[in-house]
Amino acid sequence: xxxxxxxxxxxxxxxxxxxxxxxxxxxxxxxxxxxxxxxxxxxxxxxxxxxxxxxxxxxxxxxxxxxxxxxxxxxxxxxxxxxxxxxxxxxxxxxxxxxxxxxxxxxxxxxxxxxxxxxxxxxxxxxxxxxxxxxxxxxxxxxxxxxxxxxxxxxxxxxxxxxxxxxxxxxxxxxxxxxxxxxxxxxxxxxxxxxxxxxxxxxxxxxxxxxxxxxxxxxxxxxxxxxxxxxxxxxxxxxxxxxxxxxxxxxxxxxxxxxxxxxxxxxxxxxxxxxxxxxxxxxxxxxxxxxxxxxxxxxxxxxxxxxxxxxxxxxxxxxxxxxxxxxxxxxxxxxxxxxxxxx
Amino acid sequence: xxxxxxxxxxxxxxxxxxxxxxxxxxxxxxxxxxxxxxxxxxxxxxxxxxxxxxxxxxxxxxxxxxxxxxxxxxxxxxxxxxxxxxxxxxxxxxxxxxxxxxxxxxxxxxxxxxxxxxxxxxxxxxxxxxxxxxxxxxxxxxxxxxxxxxxxxxxxxxxxxxxxxxxxxxxxxxxxxxxxxxxxxxxxxxxxxxxxxxxxxxxxxxxxxxxxxxxxxxxxxxxxxxxxxxxxxxxxxxxxxxxxxxxxxxxxxxxxxxxxxxxxxxxxx
Amino acid sequence: xxxxxxxxxxxxxxxxxxxxxxxxxxxxxxxxxxxxxxxxxxxxxxxxxxxxxxxxxxxxxxxxxxxxxxxxxxxxxxxxxxxxxxxxxxxxxxxxxxxxxxxxxxxxxxxxxxxxxxxxxxxxxxxxxxxxxxxxxxxxxxxxxxxxxxxxxxxxxxxxxxxxxxxxxxxxxxxxxxxxxxxxxxxxxxxxxxxxxxxxxxxxxxxxxxxxxxxxxxxxxxxxxxxxxxxxxxxxxxxxxxxxxxxxxxxxxxxxxxxxxxxxxxxxxxxxxxxxxxxxxxxxxxxxxxxxxxxxxxxxxxxxxxxxxxxxxxx
Numbered sequence: 001x002x003x004x005x006x007x008x009x010x011x012x013x014x015x016x017x018x019x020x021x022x023x024x025x026x027x028x029x030x031x032x033x034x035x036x037x038x039x040x041x042x043x044x045x046x047x048x049x050x051x052x053x054x055x056x057x058x059x060x061x062x063x064x065x066x067x068x069x070x071x072x073x074x075x076x077x078x079x080x081x082x083x084x085x086x087x088x089x090x091x092x093x094x095x096x097x098x099x100x101x102x103x104x105x106x107x108x109x110x111x112x113x114x115x116x117x118x119x120x121x122x123x124x125x126x127x128x129x130x131x132x133x134x135x136x137x138x139x140x141x142x143x144x145x146x147x148x149x150x151x152x153x154x155x156x157x158x159x160x161x162x163x164x165x166x167x168x169x170x171x172x173x174x175x176x177x178x179x180x181x182x183x184x185x186x187x188x189x190x191x192x193x194x195x196x197x198x199x200x201x202x203x204x205x206x207x208x209x210x211x212x213x214x215x216x217x218x219x220x221x222x223x224x225x226x227x228x229x230x231x232x233x234x235x236x237x238x239x240x241x242x243x244x245x246x247x248x249x250x251x252x253x254x255x256x257x258x259x260x261x262x263x264x265x266x267x268x269x270x271x272x273x274x275x276x277x278x279x280x281x282x283x284x285x286x287x288x289x290x291x292x293x294x295x296x297x298x299x300x301x302x303x304x305x306x307x308x309x310x311x312x313x314x315x316x317x318x319x320x321x322x323x324x325x326x327x328x329x330x331x332x333x334x335x336x337x338x339x340x341x342x343x
Numbered sequence: 344x345x346x347x348x349x350x351x352x353x354x355x356x357x358x359x360x361x362x363x364x365x366x367x368x369x370x371x372x373x374x375x376x377x378x379x380x381x382x383x384x385x386x387x388x389x390x391x392x393x394x395x396x397x398x399x400x401x402x403x404x405x406x407x408x409x410x411x412x413x414x415x416x417x418x419x420x421x422x423x424x425x426x427x428x429x430x431x432x433x434x435x436x437x438x439x440x441x442x443x444x445x446x447x448x449x450x451x452x453x454x455x456x457x458x459x460x461x462x463x464x465x466x467x468x469x470x471x472x473x474x475x476x477x478x479x480x481x482x483x484x485x486x487x488x489x490x491x492x493x494x495x496x497x498x499x500x501x502x503x504x505x506x507x508x509x510x511x512x513x514x515x516x517x518x519x520x521x522x523x524x525x526x527x528x529x530x531x532x533x534x535x536x537x538x539x540x541x542x543x544x545x546x547x548x549x550x551x552x553x554x555x556x557x558x559x560x561x562x563x564x565x566x567x568x569x570x571x572x573x574x575x576x577x578x579x580x581x582x583x584x585x586x587x588x589x590x591x592x593x594x595x596x597x598x599x600x601x602x603x604x605x606x607x608x609x610x611x612x
Numbered sequence: 613x614x615x616x617x618x619x620x621x622x623x624x625x626x627x628x629x630x631x632x633x634x635x636x637x638x639x640x641x642x643x644x645x646x647x648x649x650x651x652x653x654x655x656x657x658x659x660x661x662x663x664x665x666x667x668x669x670x671x672x673x674x675x676x677x678x679x680x681x682x683x684x685x686x687x688x689x690x691x692x693x694x695x696x697x698x699x700x701x702x703x704x705x706x707x708x709x710x711x712x713x714x715x716x717x718x719x720x721x722x723x724x725x726x727x728x729x730x731x732x733x734x735x736x737x738x739x740x741x742x743x744x745x746x747x748x749x750x751x752x753x754x755x756x757x758x759x760x761x762x763x764x765x766x767x768x769x770x771x772x773x774x775x776x777x778x779x780x781x782x783x784x785x786x787x788x789x790x791x792x793x794x795x796x797x798x799x800x801x802x803x804x805x806x807x808x809x810x811x812x813x814x815x816x817x818x819x820x821x822x823x824x825x826x827x828x829x830x831x832x833x834x835x836x837x838x839x840x841x842x843x844x845x846x847x848x849x850x851x852x853x854x855x856x857x858x859x860x861x862x863x864x865x866x867x868x869x870x871x872x873x874x875x876x877x878x879x880x881x882x883x884x885x886x887x888x889x890x891x892x893x894x895x896x897x898x899x900x901x902x903x904x905x906x907x908x909x910x911x912x913x914x915x916x917x918x919x920x921x922x923x924x925x926x927x
Contacts, residue, residue, distance in 0.1 A: 092510035106514035357721030426650040433646040456868020467661030517632035583752035
């Protein structure tokens with residue numbers, strides 16, 4: 001088994017493909033995840049992100065390409081031989097065992113004595129703040145509690161990489177935000193490499209050190225959350241992450257003289273009355289208010305303009321109240337238009 | 344027609360009549376176990392007595408037949424459990440060429456009339472020159488018991504979440520350990536139920552048995568010969584009553600073990 | 613648990629573990645291993661003997677010496693068309709059909725009530741009440757009916773006491789299906805078959821009815837259908853696979869039975885008896901096999917229909 005002598009990479013993909021007959025679930029993925037990173041794989045359903053996670057875990061084998069975990073090739077290595085553990089989307093807790101036995105399961109398989117493994121199990125439960133529940137069965141726990149048990153069960157084995165498959169999908173909003181914070185602090189405490197899959201871009205942006213955006217079986221962009229958000233590389237990323245205005249090349253040329261399609265984030269657009277003073281250096285576009293959506297902290301204003309429909313997000317309390325049909329002006333800096341690759 | 348309502352009166356009467364139709368004859372069997380007249384089946388019976396129970400206790404041929412039936416049923420059930428579980432494990436969640444054909448093959452021994460199965464097996468034993476013995480009976484019974492176990496097992500396998508198996512492997516357990524620690528505990532009750540049904544099926548079977556038995560006498564065969572050339576008629580009824588009592592418990596147990604299905608119309612509690 | 617410390621040993625590597633590696637890698641091999649024992653058993657033992665039997669039907673028997681001539685011929689099948697033999701086949705199919713139809717009529721209310729209105733303990737009670745007779749001895753059930761149906765038996769006695777003796781005589785005087793007493797008439801035989809096979813009809817129908825989600829029925833009512841309409845257009849079609857599954861059982865069991873007609877019913881033979889006699893005392897295996905092919909063909913047809921409408925899950 002070849003060991004790469006360079007700086008250790010936790011997980012590396014080279015040209016990985018996974019086909020199911022005609023369907024290319026994963027269609028040529030290259031990836032390097034650094035040790036200790038909190039790495040997010042983001043994308044819509046069917047984009048290949050979950051398949052990639054399963055390829056790391058060992059539940060699937062790639063049709064082509066190579067995967068290395070901490071330098072070791074894992075071709076043909078089954079899941080139970082990999083130093084990787086998974087927190088499943090449906091938690092997959094064993095219904096016939098209580099919480100403590102669930103958590104200690106992996107240790108028991110390794111032949112650890114009962115006393116020793118229960119001590120480690122209790123430590124893990126303490127880490128996820130579920131110590132009082134050790135005698136309960138999974139059926140008696142709430143969704144959030146089950147998720148913590150699944151976490152403890154994976155963590156107790158001290159895997160080299162912890163995989164999380166849409167871990168917060170089944171939780172309601174409040175619980176989800178709470179768990180996001182907890183996962184982040186857990187990660188900082190333990191220092192393991194976390195790789196998680198999600199279709200919720202807000203989650204990816206708030207928790208991850210780096211995000212890989214997937215579409216159609218390929219990685220479209222990898223970078224820090226701020227990079228992905230402020231500087232989307234292609235149309236898909238701009239649209240999927242944060243829902244941007246996509247400004248077609250003809251308008252871009254009209255407004256700035258540059259070539260290419262651009263992304264314009266809604267919060268970078270100010271909405272002023274039609275007859276306000278012109279500002280130097282800013283791009284101004286006249287239009288009519290088509291729809292107003294109140295969203296608590298912001299209002300999303302849909303503006304019908306000559307060339308296109310623009311969506312602006314303004315603080316709910318800013319400026320005079322607007323109503324549908326008002327003639328207004330959208331104002332934004334030229335630098336707010338981020339030129340992207342491709343059409 | 345909402346479920347909260349009470350059932351229409353006509354339905355209740357029809358259902359009740361149907362159930363009565365099913366059970367009244369059984370009561371007669373019970374009644375005739377006590378009749379004092381042992382030569383004809385007069386109704387009403389001339390007198391009632393308990394002596395036939397004592398007589399049955401004393402007859403060695405009954406015990407021999409009972410023992411043989413129990414032994415055959417046990418072994419057939421064991422074979423059916425193994426083979427049925429294997430088949431269920433293979434067919435529950437996979438798709439491959441020939442899968443439907445195999446499902447059909449499993450059902451065939453029960454779907455085709457018993458006499459066909461009986462004659463086929465007899466012809467096969469003749470050709471292969473296998474002497475009729477205890478083992479030929481077991482072979483015959485196991486063949487149609489497989490599907491009973493298979494049905495129960497496959498239903499349970501389908502309800503077993505695949506992520507449980509993946510989770511177990513993820514945590515370090517190989518295929519065999521996963522089966523032992525995770526799969527088996529979750530299908531155990533279905534296997535138990537299937538096993539009990541198979542046992543009861545084998546215990547009562549007579550048609551295929553007459554073809555595969557040679558000189559052996561299982562309990563049903565004993566009963567058949569008693570009915571054709573009766574020695575003491577009410578004793579047959581006594582044995583019947585005992586058999587009913589004996590098979591009552593496993594059937595009830597099998598029901599309780601498998602009843603927790605998904606919520607469907609009328610299926611919930 | 614601070615920095616990641618990989619000090620927990622991996623599980624020990626044993627023989628079973630390595631076998632597991634192989635089985636997981638070669639999924640097809642694993643499936644084959646699982647399927648081989650049951651397939652060997654069923655495929656070789658059962659199918660093999662079935663084909664052996666069918667092969668016999670293509671042979672013929674020398675009438676004088678009784679020796680089986682192993683030359684393929686359709687002569688034995690042609691014998692099936694002789695009036696006496698053909699009668700047997702038609703008779704048996706008629707009986708099986710009657711029994712099946714009656715079974716549906718009797719079983720449906722029971723199944724319907726149990727599926728839709730029984731809850732908890734009642735449901736368990738229903739299940740028991742239906743299943744128990746199933747597992748009481750088949751033979752004794754037949755004999756119980758013989759007693760009931762006999763001239764001096766319970767039914768005759770009850771009807772006489774109730775003053776309905778003449779009604780019984782009128783029924784027995786019906787052509788074809790009547791007879792000297794209930795226990796030697798077709799009516800009696802059909803009653804016994806019906807009695808024996810009812811649980812086989814109740815269970816699949818009940819299972820099928822239970823699988824109808826409440827939401828469908830509610831939706832039907834919501835869209836304006838009267839209860840009777842809902843029953844006809846929503847429930848009945850969904851229950852059909854269960855009925856077909858039950859019919860497969862009742863048909864199959866009736867076509868092959870040779871014990872019931874020996875004990876109850878007129879002296880004319882039905883299919884099962886003919887097969888039994890031919891392969892036994894008459895030693896005419898080819899003819900027995902030819903007769904046995906008839907139920908196989910009929911069941912094959914029924915099974916195909918069942919598969920088409922998805923009744924396989926209900927079996």
